Amino acid sequence: MGILIDPWGSFLIKDYERLIGEYRIEPFTKELLEKLPNPNKLMRRFVVFGHTDLQRIIKAIENKEKFYALSGIMPSYDKIHFGNKMVIENLCYFQNLGAKTFVCVADLEALATRKVKLEESRERALNFHIPAYIALGLDPKKTIFYFQSENEKAKNLCFAFSSKITTSEFKAIYGSLEASRIISSLLQAGDILFPQLENPMPGIIPVGPDQSPHILLTRDVAHRTKSMFGFIPPSAIYHKFTPALNGELKMSKSKPQYCISIPEEEDSIRKKIMDAFTGGRFTLREQRELGGEPEKCTVFELYKQHLVEYDEELNEIYRKCKNGELICGECKLMCIEKMLKFMKNFEKKLEKARKIVDRLKFLK
Ligand code: SF4
Numbered sequence: 001m002g003i004l005i006d007p008w009g010s011f012l013i014k015d016y017e018r019l020i021g022e023y024r025i026e027p028f029t030k031e032l033l034e035k036l037p038n039p040n041k042l043m044r045r046f047v048v049f050g051h052t053d054l055q056r057i058i059k060a061i062e063n064k065e066k067f068y069a070l071s072g073i074m075p076s077y078d079k080i081h082f083g084n085k086m087v088i089e090n091l092c093y094f095q096n097l098g099a100k101t102f103v104c105v106a107d108l109e110a111l112a113t114r115k116v117k118l119e120e121s122r123e124r125a126l127n128f129h130i131p132a133y134i135a136l137g138l139d140p141k142k143t144i145f146y147f148q149s150e151n152e153k154a155k156n157l158c159f160a161f162s163s164k165i166t167t168s169e170f171k172a173i174y175g176s177l178e179a180s181r182i183i184s185s186l187l188q189a190g191d192i193l194f195p196q197l198e199n200p201m202p203g204i205i206p207v208g209p210d211q212s213p214h215i216l217l218t219r220d221v222a223h224r225t226k227s228m229f230g231f232i233p234p235s236a237i238y239h240k241f242t243p244a245l246n247g248e249l250k251m252s253k254s255k256p257q258y259c260i261s262i263p264e265e266e267d268s269i270r271k272k273i274m275d276a277f278t279g280g281r282f283t284l285r286e287q288r289e290l291g292g293e294p295e296k297c298t299v300f301e302l303y304k305q306h307l308v309e310y311d312e313e314l315n316e317i318y319r320k321c322k323n324g325e326l327i328c329g330e331c332k333l334m335c336i337e338k339m340l341k342f343m344k345n346f347e348k349k350l351e352k353a354r355k356i357v358d359r360l361k362f363l364k
Contacts, residue, residue, distance in 0.1 A: 069099035090206030135349035146363035157190030280328035
């Protein structure tokens with residue numbers, strides 16, 4: 001295996017194409033896009049760049065068969081990032097197509113890998129993360145939430161899977177043999193597969209590329225326990241990272257000056273976007289004559305991934321930038337306005353969602 005990904009660490013993948021083939025990720029193609037009903041903006045713009053066995057989900061949608069979608073919440077921090085937002089957008093897409101939807105609060109994983117107490121995880125998930133997921137579009141009436149520490153079925157699967165993988169295979173996938181990581185990975189496999197315990201069905205897991213080792217491991221244990229459980233190996237789609245505002249590949253909490261979290265204060269948004277790396281030219285005259293380079297621009301990437309819903313509007317920004325009709329100063333101000341609008345809307349919906357958390361049904 002050429003690239004080794006650490007799902008708990010921070011890393012940069014310089015070239016997404018190198019991931020195709022590694023971790024059994026296949027390219028997300030135009031042909032697949034055309035088979036998906038009403039693809040969302042991340043799919044239409046190929047921010048979703050790869051998949052594993054998406055054909056199985058497309059077939060289930062076409063044949064109106066049952067399938068599920070699942071994602072996790074890592075309650076170790078009081079904010080979420082734009083990568084979480086993309087996961088939720090993709091989760092909502094499949095939910096709207098009829099997927100039975102599960103959201104797992106990974107409190108045990110947070111305890112094992114980040115030393116966050118269970119009570120702290122619970123409080124943070126109830127007060128912020130679950131309402132945030134709802135604020136970003138998840139339908140609470142169609143979503144089954146649960147705490148990892150309370151899901152006995154997933155925990156039992158974790159034990160069943162532990163005899164199906166050797167430490168050398170684990171090391172080849174994760175590059176580490178830390179006990180907390182081994183147990184968290186097997187528990188994640190249990191989380192991903194437990195919805196199939198009573199009725200094996202295809203499942204789709206939307207993730208960032210850093211989570212691909214978990215998908216690989218889960219597919220392997222699903223194959224290896226087929227005679228015991230009959231699980232269908234899960235499918236996955238992978239989205240690109242939101243680049244850091246200095247042009248690095250991924251926003252990271254370790255460099256907060258280049259990272260916008262959700263939510264974020266107005267002053268901080270203004271400063272960070274005004275300082276952002278763009279595809280602009282050195283002088284105004286050059287920009288007017290040569291046009292900008294939106295392909296290199298972190299501001300354009302924010303539009304493309306998060307802030308501009310309609311393709312016509314995005315195309316118009318691209319065209320104006322390329323023609324030199326738009327200059328970076330005014331473009332950044334427009335981006336700030338859109339970002340502030342997004343945050344305001346988010347906070348409003350978050351408050352509303354907090355009021356319904358008491359009424360949610362949690363799986364026990
Ligand atoms: Fe980026 Fe906008 Fe400048 Fe174009 S005009 S390079 S999109 S900031």
